[in-house]
């Protein structure tokens with residue numbers, strides 16, 4: 405007897421796929437296999453569908469507290485579950501920034517009963533909170549430390565090498581980095597051309613990214629730290645990082661794999677403006693090569709919503725960032741259908757990869773004893789991505805008008821059906837993600 409039974413779907417893990425039923429009790433997977441004779445309170449027929457471990461998006465900005473006109477924890481998490489995402493790691497560049505234990509517990513408090521998906525929050529690493537970071541990074545619901553080496557939205561920044569080295573030496577967990585060299589960005593402000601966002605990648609150029617990443621990797625070796633490099637955007641970094649897997653893990657975003665300059669800036673203007681920038685086809689091809697050869701560990705959306713009004717100012721007065729948590733799954737499934745990655749590799753990048761890098765408890769695979777976090781997808785469904793589908797408060801997507809093949813049909817979180825076929829079906833029951841090293845988290 406099961407509380408929930410998913411019948412006759414194709415169950416995919418990072419190592420393979422098979423037609424199986426999934427039995428769920430008390431929020432966990434309790435059986436996998438042929439359960440045709442079993443009874444259940446609720447049965448979902450998954451014939452023709454793929455049943456994936458819940459997609460974990462390890463880079464989103466949900467803007468609360470402080471910029472709720474762009475997004476908040478409720479709207480951002482609605483976007484997540486509508487797009488098939490079961491858990492998110494949220495970034496610290498809010499107002500106030502998440503740089504203290506109080507700011508972290510404030511976010512956790514706000515998240516309970518308002519977030520539809522599970523969550524963890526990064527703590528911003530700064531010169532000022534350096535001494536407390538070893539404690540802060542281990543707090544319940546902390547995803548680890550995030551450091552901005554180049555300035556972007558908000559005022560978090562560590563651009564001093566001595567401070568960075570000191571910080572890396574203190575950390576026990578893998579920390580995440582926005583890697584662009586602040587000094588070079590500041591020197592080259594004049595490269596930006598008024599009203600021309602295609603000059604964004606010329607300003608924030610390959611050298612700005614590469615110099616920062618080389619410095620970070622060198623400091624990781626010197627201090628024994630493990631570093632996670634967010635949204636890698638250049639061919640040069642990808643080639644370099646292939647030789648440094650001992651200390652560095654790699655994230656790419658769907659937008660850097662899908663969009664390319666300069667065309668995209670002519671097509672959608674400042675909506676394509678983000679940091680690090682969308683670059684040309686040469687870089688996009690090398691990011692794919694890195695993904696296909698195993699250098700890339702995870703996909704993160706870098707969901708960074710700004711309003712269209714903010715985006716309609718004249719470049720460079722426009723903010724950088726684009727929404728993405730809701731479109732990660734359909735955009736990447738379209739790439740699966742185009743033969744650019746296998747469905748197993750997609751699972752590796754969105755579930756197993758996050759689990760492995762961050763030491764997440766009981767998530768990241770479909771196996772007995774794991775949380776019943778499940779993303780159900782229809783690999784054959786053709787849909788148009790449109791602004792009107794967006795749950796994000798920002799209400800737009802850089803993919804408006806794009807036809808894709810492959811669509812999220814269901815989002816199940818700890819056995820609760822949260823989204824099915826475009827409808828949110830359950831209340832906001834998100835809980836904090838737990839990590840393997842944390843004690844006293846109150847869970848089995």
Ligand code: DOR
Pocket residue numbers: 465497556557582677678679680708709724725726
């Ligand atoms: O484009 C970006 N926007 N890159 C970042 O690193 C920050 C983000 C934001 O918060 O808007």
